Amino acid sequence: MTRLQTPPEGISQETLAGLVTEAVQQTLMQQGVLLDAQALASASALAGSVAAALPLLPLAQRHAIDSFKGDWTALISEFFRMVPERIASGGPAVSDPASGRAPPEAGRLQNIAERAAGLQSMLLEDWAGEVAGSTYLEEKLRIPRSTLHRWQRRGEVVALRKGGRKHVFPLAQFVDGRPVLGISDVLSAIGNPRLAWFWLTRPAPELNGRVPIEMLREDMVTDVVRAARAVS
Structure with a gap:
């Protein structure tokens, strides 16, 4: 039970989130998926956050997630609709899981990605x-x-x-x-x-x-x- 509630191989939650964030971002770029810079950073950070949070859930919740057969896209879209309201009310925004801050700008390369988004x-x-x-x-x-x-x-x-x-x-x-x-x-x-x-x-x-x-x-x-x- 304890093993299931900790990230694999003793990796900390922050480290796991950072690894997944980086891996997702690199994969999207290498495969030629041209998202704008903000979407690329957000998608990667969210993937890292999910990967880091799942091992810490109680076993019953993890089983419920595994058995869920509904529309994940609709569920996630509903979550995104709630985020602006959470931010406006002073709640936490989506952040960089490894640092607690929004993912840093990647300098000029992000500007290039924005120009190339179309x-x-x-x-x-x-x-x-x-x-x-x-x-x-x-x-x-x-x-x-x-x-x-x-x-x-x-x-x-x-x-x-x-x-x-x-x-x-x-x-x-x-x-x-x-x-x-x-x-x-x-x-x-x-x-x-x-x-x-x-x-x-x-x-x-x-x-x-x-x-x-x-x-x-x-x-x-x-x-x-x-x-x-x-x-x-």
């Missing part, structure tokens, strides 16, 4: 520029499919999901049949390929308004990578 409703070519699949790249740029897929696995090329499981590749990242230097570092810093490419193709305040991908094509790798790490 990308899912747009045609890929309308915001990403010219893109092509592996067949085109093999025929026109002489990049073997095996090489392209190896670059993709290693995070050395920006691959954007289009439709179900198909990926396309922005052409502006290639010079002489290879992705420009610095792409892998930007992807490592920002994580989400869509957000990374969105940042790469827009004027960046960190670079005095210059476009990062244009700078990479001019071998100005150090400045671009430093800026990417700063916004992330």
